[in-house]
Amino acid sequence: MCDITKEAVFDAISTVIDPEVGFNLVEMGLIYDAIIDDDCNVHVIMTLSTQGCPLHQMITQWVKEAVERIEGVGEVDVEVVWEPAWNISMADENVKKALGGV
Amino acid sequence: MKQISSDFAPPLKLISPFFRFGVIFYALAMTALLFFTPDFHYAQMDIAGWVHLFLLGFVMMVIFGAMAQLVPVVLETGHAVVEVYYIIMPLLLIGSIVMVAGFWLTPVLLPYGGLLVLVAMIIFAVENFATLRKSTLKSLTVDTVTWSNGYLLLGILTGFAIALGLAGEIGIHIDLMLKAHVYAVLGGYVVLTIMGLSLILIPMFSLAHGFEERAIKWAFKMVVSGVAIVFLAALTGFESGMYIGYLVTIIGIFFYLWQIYLIARLTVRKELDIWAKSMLFAYGSLMLSIVLGIVYFLNDKESILHASVWFLLMGFVASMITGHLYKIVPFLVWFERFAPLVGKQKVPMLHEMYSKEGASMFFWFTASGVVLSGMGLLFENGLFFKAGGSFLVAGAMFLVMTMEKMLAYGSEKLEIRN
Numbered sequence: 001m002c003d004i005t006k007e008a009v010f011d012a013i014s015t016v017i018d019p020e021v022g023f024n025l026v027e028m029g030l031i032y033d034a035i036i037d038d039d040c041n042v043h044v045i046m047t048l049s050t051q052g053c054p055l056h057q058m059i060t061q062w063v064k065e066a067v068e069r070i071e072g073v074g075e076v077d078v079e080v081v082w083e084p085a086w087n088i089s090m091a092d093e094n095v096k097k098a099l100g101g102v
Numbered sequence: 103m104k105q106i107s108s109d110f111a112p113p114l115k116l117i118s119p120f121f122r123f124g125v126i127f128y129a130l131a132m133t134a135l136l137f138f139t140p141d142f143h144y145a146q147m148d149i150a151g152w153v154h155l156f157l158l159g160f161v162m163m164v165i166f167g168a169m170a171q172l173v174p175v176v177l178e179t180g181h182a183v184v185e186v187y188y189i190i191m192p193l194l195l196i197g198s199i200v201m202v203a204g205f206w207l208t209p210v211l212l213p214y215g216g217l218l219v220l221v222a223m224i225i226f227a228v229e230n231f232a233t234l235r236k237s238t239l240k241s242l243t244v245d246t247v248t249w250s251n252g253y254l255l256l257g258i259l260t261g262f263a264i265a266l267g268l269a270g271e272i273g274i275h276i277d278l279m280l281k282a283h284v285y286a287v288l289g290g291y292v293v294l295t296i297m298g299l300s301l302i303l304i305p306m307f308s309l310a311h312g313f314e315e316r317a318i319k320w321a322f323k324m325v326v327s328g329v330a331i332v333f334l335a336a337l338t339g340f341e342s343g344m345y346i347g348y349l350v351t352i353i354g355i356f357f358y359l360w361q362i363y364l365i366a367r368l369t370v371r372k373e374l375d376i377w378a379k380s381m382l383f384a385y386g387s388l389m390l391s392i393v394l395g396i397v398y399f400l401n402d403k404e405s406i407l408h409a410s411v412w413f414l415l416m417g418f419v420a421s422m423i424t425g426h427l428y429k430i431v432p433f434l435v436w437f438e439r440f441a442p443l444v445g446k447q448k449v450p451m452l453h454e455m456y457s458k459e460g461a462s463m464f465f466w467f468t469a470s471g472v473v474l475s476g477m478g479l480l481f482e483n484g485l486f487f488k489a490g491g492s493f494l495v496a497g498a499m500f501l502v503m504t505m506e507k508m509l510a511y512g513s514e515k516l517e518i519r520n
Contacts, residue, residue: 019440085312088370
């Protein structure tokens with residue numbers, strides 16, 4: 001049985017910051033899910049704010065590396081999905097406020 | 103560990119000279135304005151010299167540099183042969199200087215400068231077509247890149263024919279060829295490229311999502327058709343056909359403006375940074391340019407046409423380009439110097455990589471200069487025109503300084519680390 005929690009994975013990913021907007025990926029609402037199996041392998045499901053993002057490969061790599069820093073973690077893989085498409089309602093209130101969305 | 107592909111990101115040293123020399127040409131073009139008066143004819147050689155200094159030295163130079171980075175982003179594939187940009191840069195640089203010297207000093211130089219520019223643009227277009235063949239992506243922006251490169255080739259070929267004609271090498275109808283050349287380059291390449299890229303970049307930077315794309319599809323079809331009609335009508339001397347082409351193009355641009363409005367309604371980021379201010383000024387100028395263009399067709403006063411073209415070039419095209427420079431250049435520098443440090447040490451945000459004050463000074467001096475000089479052209483008032491020119495020179499100095507600072511950001515730390 002693995003004792004790594006989804007919260008721990010989200011906490012790890014929250015160290016990854018989008019350099020364009022200045023917020024971390026978790027508070028931007030870009031991380032949809034983290035599935036952890038019994039062997040502590042982690043499957044992260046995330047999206048990006050735009051499909052043409054030139055940082056696409058780097059951001060997924062940063063997410064992978066951030067999760068790999070969790071003690072006892074097994075294999076980590078990151079899946080980028082476009083459905084549901086990201087929108088500002090998925091972001092935390094502080095992000096919405098800072099961007100002027102509310 | 104999985105290796106991060108660098109296919110999508112050409113090295114900074116390949117792209118930065120395009121931006122560095124582009125803004126220097128911009129500053130030279132603004133300085134040259136101080137030696138002009140607002141009463142002129144568009145076919146004058148000194149005016150043609152200024153237009154080429156601005157369009158080749160600044161607009162094309164920066165667009166080519168930006169395309170080196172943006173084509174892979176848009177097409178979602180790496181360049182076919184990205185190294186050709188090392189050849190394009192000096193050819194375009196020297197070709198632009200020789201062409202401007204040809205217009206201002208002696209027309210004998212024009213074919214030589216024209217040939218260098220022709221070769222640079224053929225290499226650019228062929229590399230773009232080769233990259234397009236690699237891409238499996240089907241999108242409106244991909245179509246735009248294809249058509250705009252086709253028009254670029256037609257534009258540069260007609261331009262080279264004009265250069266040979268002016269140098270007395272061949273006998274051609276320069277006036278008709280000039281209209282075809284201007285329309286293919288400006289409408290076919292510059293405007294189409296801006297339309298296509300803005301559909302990617304504006305939603306990306308403003309975080310707008312879920313907008314309809316029907317208007318831009320119509321805009322694209324109308325502008326492509328309008329340019330083709332004007333180009334063919336100009337070459338055959340069919341004047342009524344040219345007016346039909348102008349009308350079709352203007353309708354296309356209205357559709358484009360409608361699309362931008364649809365995107366703007368869904369914009370999440372409300373911050374009025376240098377990019378957002380530049381976009382507002384650019385689209386305001388484009389609308390003013392269209393209104394002045396329509397007024398010109400109704401009363402045929404040449405000063406109105408001059409003001410319309412001024413707001414199109416300096417208000418719309420230049421603002422679109424410079425506004426995006428404050429987004430693209432910090433990203434390229436960050437990608438090269440700071441991306442490898444993510445997770446290991448604190449890295450700067452992109453907006454921290456340029457001087458806000460310098461960018462703000464650039465914007466306000468430039469916007470004031472564009473409006474003042476535009477009024478000078480409209481009312482043929484030399485005082486307004488020169489006053490605007492002075493503002494534009496001041497603005498250009500801030501652009502050059504902020505560009506140098508952006509390109510140098512983090513380079514000292516990199517040297518220490520190495």
